[in-house]
Amino acid sequence: MYNEVRRQRALRNGDVNAALRFFERCARGDEKMFWRFEVGPDQHMSDLFWSDRRSQDDYKIFGDVLAFDATYGRNKYNLPVVVFSGVNHHNQTCVFATAMVSCESQALYVWVLRKFLECMGGKALKLVITNGDRSMRLAIQEVFPEAHHRLCSWHLLRNVTVNVCKPRFTMLLRSCLLLYHHTNDRLWCIKTTGAHNK
Numbered sequence: 001m002y003n004e005v006r007r008q009r010a011l012r013n014g015d016v017n018a019a020l021r022f023f024e025r026c027a028r029g030d031e032k033m034f035w036r037f038e039v040g041p042d043q044h045m046s047d048l049f050w051s052d053r054r055s056q057d058d059y060k061i062f063g064d065v066l067a068f069d070a071t072y073g074r075n076k077y078n079l080p081v082v083v084f085s086g087v088n089h090h091n092q093t094c095v096f097a098t099a100m101v102s103c104e105s106q107a108l109y110v111w112v113l114r115k116f117l118e119c120m121g122g123k124a125l126k127l128v129i130t131n132g133d134r135s136m137r138l139a140i141q142e143v144f145p146e147a148h149h150r151l152c153s154w155h156l157l158r159n160v161t162v163n164v165c166k167p168r169f170t171m172l173l174r175s176c177l178l179l180y181h182h183t184n185d186r187l188w189c190i191k192t193t194g195a196h197n198k
Contacts, residue, residue, distance in 0.1 A: 016045045023050060032056055034119040038111065040102065047108060049115040051097035058094040059120050062086045066096065066125045067152070068136060070104055080104055082112060096120075109139030117143060 027033040032053035040046035063086055070082045082099040097119060099112050117124065127148045130136045140149055160170050 019045075019048070026052065036115050036118075038102075046102040047099065047111065049097065049099040049112055049119070051116075051119045055094070055096050056120060058088065059086070059096040060123065062088050062094055063096060063120070063123065063125060065127045065129065067129045068140070069131070069152075070101075070133070070136070084116060104133065104135055106135040106138045106142075109135055110142055113139055113143040 023033065023035045030053045033050075034052075034056070035048070035050040037045050037049070038047040065086055067085045068082070069085065070080050079100045079102060082101055083095060084097040084099075085093050085095050088094050097116055099115075101108050101112060124144050125147050127150060128140055128144065129150050129152050130140070132151050137149060140147060157170065157174055160173055164170065
């Protein structure tokens, strides 16, 4: 009985309640603060999704391309952290939303993507970049059937380095990927400013 009472007190004053109080405090100063969570079969919080006003505003402007990344590792709860991000007009990373998930299943990614869509007022993404995870791919097809799915160039290069083991090929592939990126940046600069490199 003593252990159960101690456990209940720890839950009342524990990290879950601290997180919920944090989001409630944030919502007092940010009426667009969005957070949702799932409770698992053991009555513990199992999944958490959140996004603030600035993140949602950034998504409205820069959210045509979304990086859906669950490779950020795990935290002290051994839960994967999922980050939804993009790039602004200064080529700086914008975080649109974040989630902590209990597993990396298709069903859970569907839940996360539906919360993302709800949070962003129904604005569907056009292109999503992932590491190629099958569960992510299937969840994206279910929630965003019109979105194009592409693999992250970092993961492509890592896989080539590990599996092909031909440094010259890896160097050429890297050059092609970076050349395309720099060429598009230069074309964008020319189109928007009229500037030409001489």
